[in-house]
Amino acid sequence: MERKKTKTVMVGNVPIGSGHPIAVQTMWDKPIQAYSIALLDEIGALHRLGCNIIRFSAQSDADIDILKKLVPDSPVPVVADIHFDFKLALKSIAAGVQKIRINPGNIGADWKVREIIHAASDQNCAIRIGLNGGSLPVQVRNNKNRSETMINLVEDYINLFLSESFENIIISLKDSDHEITYQVNKLFSERFTYPLHLGVTEAGPVIPSIIRSAYTLGRLLQEGIGDTIRVSITGPLKDEIYAGKEILKMMNLYESGVKLVSCPKCGRSGFDTHWFVSEMQDYFQTITNNISIAVMGCAVNGPGEASHADIGITGIGKEVFIFRKGEIVKKTTKQKCKIEFIEELQKVIDEKTNN
Numbered sequence: 001m002e003r004k005k006t007k008t009v010m011v012g013n014v015p016i017g018s019g020h021p022i023a024v025q026t027m028w029d030k031p032i033q034a035y036s037i038a039l040l041d042e043i044g045a046l047h048r049l050g051c052n053i054i055r056f057s058a059q060s061d062a063d064i065d066i067l068k069k070l071v072p073d074s075p076v077p078v079v080a081d082i083h084f085d086f087k088l089a090l091k092s093i094a095a096g097v098q099k100i101r102i103n104p105g106n107i108g109a110d111w112k113v114r115e116i117i118h119a120a121s122d123q124n125c126a127i128r129i130g131l132n133g134g135s136l137p138v139q140v141r142n143n144k145n146r147s148e149t150m151i152n153l154v155e156d157y158i159n160l161f162l163s164e165s166f167e168n169i170i171i172s173l174k175d176s177d178h179e180i181t182y183q184v185n186k187l188f189s190e191r192f193t194y195p196l197h198l199g200v201t202e203a204g205p206v207i208p209s210i211i212r213s214a215y216t217l218g219r220l221l222q223e224g225i226g227d228t229i230r231v232s233i234t235g236p237l238k239d240e241i242y243a244g245k246e247i248l249k250m251m252n253l254y255e256s257g258v259k260l261v262s263c264p265k266c267g268r269s270g271f272d273t274h275w276f277v278s279e280m281q282d283y284f285q286t287i288t289n290n291i292s293i294a295v296m297g298c299a300v301n302g303p304g305e306a307s308h309a310d311i312g313i314t315g316i317g318k319e320v321f322i323f324r325k326g327e328i329v330k331k332t333t334k335q336k337c338k339i340e341f342i343e344e345l346q347k348v349i350d351e352k353t354n355n
């Protein structure tokens with residue numbers, strides 16, 4: 001599919017826009033209590049899983065002090081999420097965050113937004129103008145056509161930014177109603193060329209969220225709309241990254257990484273695919289080469305059904321088989337199979353890297 005042409009906006013070293021890969025984002029799901037090695041480790045783990053940008057709520061001077069320390073060490077650009085208090089936005093920008101996310105409607109008077117724009121302009125900080133259908137200004141909250149209302153509002157905000165000659169902006173238009181999210185983003189992309197951050201807000205726990213997000217974001221992405229995404233999940237952050245990557249992979253918009261094929265098991269199974277996938281999934285997500293992996297429950301159907309896979313695993317009784325392109329290359333045991341699989345997978349990675 002052809003992506004809609006949008007301007008490029010740099011968020012730190014990550015370019016956002018139609019000429020660039022679609023970035024996967026998440027948002028830290030707790031107060032940032034302290035700058036610590038543990039915090040950096042967690043961000044590092046998310047980065048290895050495929051997170052391109054991370055956002056934090058900045059609610060106090062203490063939060064901003066932590067962000068200031070975090071920015072130089074973070075492996076991914078850091079975004080400060082600001083509500084109501086324009087001074088916190090100014091302080092976050094001064095702290096060096098690569099992007100702030102604001103809803104100009106709750107910042108207050110135009111002059112406050114202009115001050116934020118001037119500071120962002122001086123520091124080369126990007127700004128996401130983020131509108132959520134559930135938090136529209138009181139005077140328009142009950143308007144019948146929410147999509148049109150959101151478009152009109154965001155147009156007013158964009159005009160304010162343009163009056164300051166500031167175009168370092170990314171737009172998000174989210175709603176907990178997935179159909180409104182679809183319509184409003186489609187309308188926006190017909191009228192503007194600023195990059196869009198896509199997401200269905202308050203999308204629920206893992207399964208409902210992934211279904212709603214895949215359906216809504218999938219349709220927008222298929223129409224070439226969207227430059228960065230977040231799958232909002234009431235659940236672990238790493239699931240947001242997995243889900244975002246899988247949606248992009250499904251749409252052929254993710255250039256590398258593992259394509260995992262695994263069977264659900266049935267009465268015929270001799271190998272516990274549930275156990276193996278849950279043990280290995282995080283590791284698979286860190287692989288950046290284009291590799292297909294099959295985890296199959298039975299040696300009768302497994303290798304044959306997964307003969308296209310670069311590497312696979314199955315078993316019967318006490319024996320576990322590792323296969324490549326349908327041919328068994330190693331016999332092992334359940335106790336040793338994880339390590340032996342990783343060794344064989346490393347060979348596949350090396351071959352792909354050297355080719």
Ligand code: SF4
Binds near residue numbers: 268297302
């Ligand atoms: S691969 Fe084997 S174990 Fe898995 S679902 Fe198919 S028949 Fe059942």
